[in-house]
Amino acid sequence: xxxxxxxxxxxxxxxxxxxxxxxxxxxxxxxxxxxxxxxxxxxxxxxxxxxxxxxxxxxxxxxxxxxxxxxxxxxxxxxxxxxxxxxxxxxxxxxxxxxxxxxxxxxxxxxxxxxxxxxxxxxxxxxxxxxxxxxxxxxxxxxxxxxxxxxxxxxxxxxxxxx
Numbered sequence: 001x002x003x004x005x006x007x008x009x010x011x012x013x014x015x016x017x018x019x020x021x022x023x024x025x026x027x028x029x030x031x032x033x034x035x036x037x038x039x040x041x042x043x044x045x046x047x048x049x050x051x052x053x054x055x056x057x058x059x060x061x062x063x064x065x066x067x068x069x070x071x072x073x074x075x076x077x078x079x080x081x082x083x084x085x086x087x088x089x090x091x092x093x094x095x096x097x098x099x100x101x102x103x104x105x106x107x108x109x110x111x112x113x114x115x116x117x118x119x120x121x122x123x124x125x126x127x128x129x130x131x132x133x134x135x136x137x138x139x140x141x142x143x144x145x146x147x148x149x150x151x152x153x154x155x156x157x158x159x160x161x162x163x
Contacts, residue, residue: 003064003066004066006103006106007063009132010059011045011056012056023079024083027082028072028076034065037063039061041059042057042162043159045057045058046156054095076102083097083098101128102115103118105117122149123153126154126157127158132146133147
């Protein structure tokens with residue numbers, strides 16, 4: 001398969017959040033079929049959806065992959081599970097050890113039951129748009145420039161905290 005540039009959003013609000021993000025990114029980017037191109041700084045963010053939990057640490061990454069979107073999703077889910085993530089369907093936006101989402105996959109537009117790209121809430125979430133704009137401001141996704149979308153989103157509760 002031809003290499004595709006994809007964006008990932010990673011977040012964690014339990015345990016050693018920074019270590020979880022590092023391990024998640026390393027697990028997805030094995031160097032053989034998926035490699036890291038750029039990663040954003042770390043951002044501490046207020047929880048989204050379910051507010052009764054601690055703050056998240058988030059980052060975004062651009063990766064180059066030879067995997068299909070489905071295979072990349074499978075890898076992301078396997079890495080989450082290996083790091084101890086248990087998906088609890090009764091608490092949709094609850095606390096988590098690690099979360100890895102595909103934000104976009106090249107120019108693909110997919111709408112399958114468990115795989116939608118671009119991510120359906122990409123333009124609603126400052127905790128994704130702000131770090132993504134740091135590494136892909138000029139990228140156009142679904143007709144919108146990431147940098148413009150980030151400038152327009154309410155960034156309250158999003159603070160850059162490191163590398």
